[in-house]
Amino acid sequence: xxxxxxxxxxxxxxxxxxxxxxxxxxxxxxxxxxxxxxxxxxxxxxxxxxxxxxxxxxxxxxxxxxxxxxxxxxxxxxxxxxxxxxxxxxxxxxxxxxxxxxxxxxxxxxxxxxxxxxxxxxxxxxxxxxxxxxxxxxxxxxxxxxxxxxxxxxxxxxxxxxxxxxxxxxxxxxxxxxxxxxxxxxxxxxxxxxxxxxxxxxxxxxxxxxxxxxxxxxxxxxxxxxxxxxxxxxxxxxxxxxxxxxxxxxxxxxxxxxxxxxxxxxxxxxxxxxxxxxxxxxxxxxxxxxxxxxxxxxxxxxxxxxx
Amino acid sequence: xxxxxxxxxxxxxxxxxxxxxxxxxxxxxxxxxxxxxxxxxxxxxxxxxxxxxxxxxxxxxxxxxxxxxxxxxxxxxxxxxxxxxxxxxxxxxxxxxxxxxxxxxxxxxxxxxxxxxxxxxxxxxxxxxxxxxxxxxxxxxxxxxxxxxxxxxxxxxxxxxxxxxxxxxxxxxxxxxxxxxxxxxxxxxxxxxxxxxxxxxxxxxxxxxxxxxxxxxxxxxxxxxxxxxxxxxxxxxxxxxxxxxxxxxxxxxxxxxxxxxxxxxxxxxxxxxxxxxxxxxxxxxxxxxxxxxxxxxxxxxxxxxxxxxxxxxxxxxxxxxxxxxxxxxxxxxxxxxxxxxxxxxxxxxxxxxxxxxxxxxxxxxxxxxxxxxxxxxxxxxxxxxxxxxxxxxxxxxxxxxxxxxxxxxxxxxxxxxxxxxxxxxxxxxxxxxxxxxxxxxxxxxxxxxxxxxxxxxxxxxxxxxxxxxxxxxxxxxxxxxxxxxxxxxxxxxxxxxxxxxxxxxxxxxxxxxxxxxxxxxx
Numbered sequence: 001x002x003x004x005x006x007x008x009x010x011x012x013x014x015x016x017x018x019x020x021x022x023x024x025x026x027x028x029x030x031x032x033x034x035x036x037x038x039x040x041x042x043x044x045x046x047x048x049x050x051x052x053x054x055x056x057x058x059x060x061x062x063x064x065x066x067x068x069x070x071x072x073x074x075x076x077x078x079x080x081x082x083x084x085x086x087x088x089x090x091x092x093x094x095x096x097x098x099x100x101x102x103x104x105x106x107x108x109x110x111x112x113x114x115x116x117x118x119x120x121x122x123x124x125x126x127x128x129x130x131x132x133x134x135x136x137x138x139x140x141x142x143x144x145x146x147x148x149x150x151x152x153x154x155x156x157x158x159x160x161x162x163x164x165x166x167x168x169x170x171x172x173x174x175x176x177x178x179x180x181x182x183x184x185x186x187x188x189x190x191x192x193x194x195x196x197x198x199x200x201x202x203x204x205x206x207x208x209x210x211x212x213x214x215x216x217x218x219x220x221x222x223x224x225x226x227x228x229x230x231x232x233x234x235x236x237x238x239x240x241x242x243x244x245x246x247x248x249x250x251x252x253x254x255x256x257x258x259x260x261x262x263x264x265x266x267x268x269x270x271x272x273x274x275x276x277x278x279x280x281x282x283x284x285x286x287x288x289x290x291x292x293x294x295x296x297x298x299x300x301x302x303x304x305x306x307x
Numbered sequence: 308x309x310x311x312x313x314x315x316x317x318x319x320x321x322x323x324x325x326x327x328x329x330x331x332x333x334x335x336x337x338x339x340x341x342x343x344x345x346x347x348x349x350x351x352x353x354x355x356x357x358x359x360x361x362x363x364x365x366x367x368x369x370x371x372x373x374x375x376x377x378x379x380x381x382x383x384x385x386x387x388x389x390x391x392x393x394x395x396x397x398x399x400x401x402x403x404x405x406x407x408x409x410x411x412x413x414x415x416x417x418x419x420x421x422x423x424x425x426x427x428x429x430x431x432x433x434x435x436x437x438x439x440x441x442x443x444x445x446x447x448x449x450x451x452x453x454x455x456x457x458x459x460x461x462x463x464x465x466x467x468x469x470x471x472x473x474x475x476x477x478x479x480x481x482x483x484x485x486x487x488x489x490x491x492x493x494x495x496x497x498x499x500x501x502x503x504x505x506x507x508x509x510x511x512x513x514x515x516x517x518x519x520x521x522x523x524x525x526x527x528x529x530x531x532x533x534x535x536x537x538x539x540x541x542x543x544x545x546x547x548x549x550x551x552x553x554x555x556x557x558x559x560x561x562x563x564x565x566x567x568x569x570x571x572x573x574x575x576x577x578x579x580x581x582x583x584x585x586x587x588x589x590x591x592x593x594x595x596x597x598x599x600x601x602x603x604x605x606x607x608x609x610x611x612x613x614x615x616x617x618x619x620x621x622x623x624x625x626x627x628x629x630x631x632x633x634x635x636x637x638x639x640x641x642x643x644x645x646x647x648x649x650x651x652x653x654x655x656x657x658x659x660x661x662x663x664x665x666x667x668x669x670x671x672x673x674x675x676x677x678x679x680x681x682x683x684x685x686x687x688x689x690x691x692x693x694x695x696x697x698x699x700x701x702x703x704x705x706x707x708x709x710x711x712x713x714x715x716x717x718x719x720x721x722x723x724x725x726x727x728x729x730x731x732x733x734x735x736x737x738x739x740x741x742x743x744x745x746x747x748x749x750x751x752x753x754x755x756x757x758x759x760x761x762x763x764x765x766x767x768x769x770x771x772x773x774x775x776x777x778x779x780x781x782x783x784x785x786x787x788x789x790x791x792x793x794x795x796x797x798x799x800x801x802x803x804x805x806x807x808x809x810x811x812x813x814x815x816x817x818x819x820x821x822x823x824x825x826x827x828x829x
Contacts, residue, residue, distance in 0.1 A: 165420040175406030183418035184389035
């Protein structure tokens with residue numbers, strides 16, 4: 001069997017690209033969210049927990065009878081709340097962003113499972129909801145509304161960051177908070193705002209999983225996607241457009257390995273294919289991110305009037 | 308209270324009874340000042356006299372414990388840079404507050420618009436910036452990232468940032484610390500244009516010549532107190548120096564000595580950088596016993612590489628480094644110490660001392676393996692402590708004792724500690740990088756006299772400094788670093804500050820005037 005022709009077949013099929021866009025969606029949203037936080041100078045390692053909470057909260061709201069968009073809003077609100085916790089600990093109190101972020105992830109993940117079990121103590125097979133349906137737009141591969149929203153948000157975040165006063169303020173507090181303060185900006189408020197907004201975006205990524213990609217909430221469903229987003233932000237050099245590119249690239253690898261697994265018919269162990277996207281991401285990081293210029297104040301707490 | 312020196316112009320700023328404590332330290336003690344439109348006030352004082360604290364209170368970075376501020380007749384709310392900006396006060400900090408990754412225009416425009424607008428009006432911002440730039444002769448490139456600007460350009464951007472905000476009172480914190488003499492002259496020219504436009508300027512300084520070059524009024528701070536306010540024209544250097552220090556100070560007077568045999572020789576030394584032009588480019592340099600060789604230059608022109616080379620931290624890519632006549636093939640820092648090189652590092656906090664360790668531990672850091680301080684791999688602590696007590700005594704290091712943590716010492720005492728470590732073993736070559744940076748006049752003269760003692764005792768001294776007055780006061784010969792090259796050695800009595808300034812800016816054609824054909828001996 002000719003390996004190249006198999007890959008070519010896969011790459012030429014519309015179904016493949018439909019899958020790529022679907023797989024990319026949570027990475028796009030999560031990466032955007034992380035990017036907004038980091039541009040303001042706050043590393044948010046709570047992303048994995050925030051995505052899990054978003055997945056659970058969105059699904060739970062719909063399961064309790066809310067409509068799908070209300071579920072999405074509920075997810076965003078819960079994500080924003082957890083982001084507020086992270087911001088409260090890291091910005092005004094200036095605690096270590098690493099440690100706090102890991103704590104937020106543990107809290108968000110456990111809290112989601114806990115609430116899920118509290119509401120559904122008996123369920124052995126996860127109950128389902130009616131998820132978003134694909135929506136065919138003219139000239140586009142049919143996707144669910146959340147995917148379109150994610151791609152739209154890339155443009156929105158890019159516009160806000162580079163074309164509005166508030167975006168400039170966010171970038172400034174991430175580069176040099178002392179300079180921002182000398183210009184009369186409230187560094188604390190801007191950082192908190194960015195972390196809360198970014199966290200809401202991360203929660204949307206979670207909601208996409210339970211309300212669009214799947215129709216139920218189950219354990220370990222975020223499955224490290226948050227950590228990939230952290231790497232994608234570096235890959236993207238903190239730029240929204242490149243973040244989209246990175247998410248798509250990762251999704252291509254992922255969709256490709258799924259299909260190659262099937263095509264190889266068990267000749268090679270499937271774990272080898274599972275590894276592929278991660279290996280390729282590491283390679284891409286090595287190639288691209290060595291030259292990345294970090295927001296200068298990333299991970300540095302700002303304390304007013306310190307000497 | 309200070310008495311208004313000028314009668315006519317409007318009072319724009321009035322500080323009344325400002326006091327500020329940091330723990331046990333009284334940084335500002337009941338300070339009152341007035342400033343008039345069109346006036347340049349120099350705030351003169353040693354490091355730690357409270358100048359920057361006072362200006363930070365004025366600009367809202369700190370809140371005063373007592374006292375009030377009035378700008379243009381209205382009370383200024385404390386603790387808010389925003390309120391200060393709105394009252395027309397702009398501040399240019401000593402360490403520029405610019406974000407390197409953003410453009411000049413971004414840096415200047417940030418925070419000037421309402422945050423929640425659909426789009427920034429960059430066109431209007433650019434026009435306003437270029438207009439100001441033209442009006443006050445402050446040239447900038449609006450779209451260049453700040454990280455690519457020279458120090459002088461950054462300072463212009465900082466001043467424009469304040470003017471963009473309609474500042475009528477401009478505070479400059481040690482504005483010339485990073486400038487060449489020519490750039491400083493340009494800055495003072497700018498200040499004259501600003502005051503002609505009716506702005507009032509406060510500039511903080513500890514350099515006497517600037518006070519006379521640029522100010523109308525001078526206020527002297529000492530240990531947190533305002534000790535005097537004078538019209539600049541009615542006072543003189545000696546008087547101001549005495550007010551600053553609280554006693555009279557004599558400048559160092561090196562005794563004439565004829566140079567002995569060479570201790571350090573560099574021949575055609577090149578050190579490559581990762582990219583672009585080399586850090587050091589075919590450098591020849593000789594330092595002899597009984598001789599101080601001063602390296603002048605704007606920082607970043609190869610001085611750091613030169614210091615690292617002589618310390619053994621880096622090796623030449625080509626060329627030869629010799630100490631006391633023998634070529635050093637594979638120098639490392641320990642080897643250099645054994646060969647008689649003593650170092651006063653540029654940054655005493657990061658490279659000179661370990662702040663969290665005790666005084667005695669720092670003192671033996673270079674020779675803890677010597678048999679006097681360790682035996683069979685075990686430290687001889689009592690011997691080390693006894694040695695530390697000797698150094699503390701000998702070099703007048705004010706500290707609780709050998710076991711005190713080093714970071715609790717003042718800057719001057721840290722430098723004395725380093726000096727003690729450097730000089731205690733009678734070195735052959737002393738590498739002194741910025742040996743008096745950030746020290747007050749008293750500590751400066753102590754360091755200078757100790758270095759001159761070492762010179763008299765037979766050491767050769769390589770003095771790297773950004774302070775031209777220091778170089779001209781101490782050095783027998785001067786060389787200027789520019790883009791990794793060094794000029795030939797120039798006898799100190801044949802160059803002036805302004806000639807050094809031109810050489811520092813790369814105008815090496817004037818070497819012909821300083822060193823006409825014959826004179827070429829070091």
